[in-house]
Amino acid sequence: MDFKKTKFGKFMNCRVPASKRYQPTEYEHVANCATHGLWILPSMVGGSVLYFLSVDRWHRVAAWLYGSGLTGLFITSTLFHTAAWKISHLRKVEQRFHMCDRMAIYFFIAASYSPWLMLRELGPWTCHMRWLIWVMACIGSAYVCFFHERYKLIELLGYVAMGAVPALVILSMVERTGVCELAVGGVFYGVGVVFFKSDGLVPFAHAIWHLFVAVGAGIHYYAIWRYLYLPGTQLQTSRFTHVTQMKRPEAAEENIILPVTLSSMTDLVVDQTVWGAISSTGNGTMTAIWCWDETFGPHRPYNGAVCTGFLLLHDNAWPHVVRVCRQFLGG
Incomplete structure (x- = not known):
């Protein structure tokens, strides 16, 4: 036209x-x-x-x-x-x-x-x-x-x-x-x-x-x-921070496995120490109660300071986190 x-x-x-x-x-x-x-x-x-x-x-x-x-x-x-x-x-x-x-x-x-x-x-x-x-x-x-x-x-x-x-x-x-x-x-x-x-x-x-x-x-x-x-x-932005609710499991029989897929893992930074969070899905030999008491128990005061959730910081060091998790569980 x-x-x-x-x-x-x-x-x-x-x-x-x-x-x-x-x-x-x-x-x-x-x-x-x-x-x-x-x-x-x-x-x-x-x-x-x-x-x-x-x-x-x-x-x-x-x-x-x-x-x-x-x-x-x-x-x-x-x-x-x-x-x-x-x-x-x-x-x-x-x-x-x-x-x-x-x-x-x-x-x-x-x-x-x-x-x-x-x-x-x-x-x-x-x-x-x-x-x-x-x-x-x-x-x-x-x-x-x-x-x-x-x-x-x-x-x-x-x-x-x-x-x-x-x-x-x-x-x-x-x-x-x-x-x-x-x-x-x-x-x-x-x-x-x-x-x-x-x-x-x-x-x-x-x-x-x-x-x-x-x-x-x-x-x-x-x-x-x-x-x-x-x-x-913003707290869901995968490059920097993740927020997850860390509540004590009700059943001791709930299985915990070491995450082999990086998407299921975050790392907890407390006093400059990096810990790998454990996935609560799948099959495994370690109970949720044991994981809670032995892994996250020492940091329970920090949890109380921020109500019911931890602030999990990601340092883009996934291979390092996997290694730390395996060493911790193996030891």
Whole structure:
């Protein structure tokens, strides 16, 4: 459909060749500024909420990175579109704002993944994505500095690749809660790219792209808040802390086995000593009463200090915990 021949034609200019940049109409300039400018304050508030919900240093660092990336994206986008609207005759200044806008996208992608990569447990190889994603953002920013607007397709593919590669790492996490919301947000970003490349074909195409970005970012923010920061869920984050209720078993015949699967094990840190918690499922020769009296009995005063639960801290040393458990039971 050719919108230029309809009543909506006044809201857009003609499409330009790929080597040139599209010049929006006055209506589109206003829409481009408003569709991201309106989200600056909510993004600042949202980042602050995550920061104040943090219970440890890693949650605070992740909240700061994510909030800065989210707010920075909306600020740089709004500044660039304002400059393109009001001071487009100052080509050098407008170009600098445009470069900052493009760089902010790379760092926004890295910041969006950081809470998941930092606060969820990853495998021995995939954990390197925690810093590799920031290297990718720096490389993308360097590309913008040296090849700004020269190879637009390569730049677009760079954004898509940076958004897709860490997603594969996220799928490898043991804890999968929140992956559905991440996928839905990714779909909004992907569909929005269609409008990102439709300037001159669809009225307000770039503003529509902005709305898809805002919706995708909102879904991802909800997932981060709900599954990583909401009170009661932070203690379930497998990389750092687990909370388990340690109540005295009622039946002495309940069997206890040494966990051979790492997912069934946590480690208790008391006075710098690491102990492996024993699973209460399966078959074995050791009774729950014996395990309670001999293993956790010495730490019962700590249990009383925190009501009915222990705070179990994970130090990512699963092989060490298995060895300690086996030595303890064998001795």
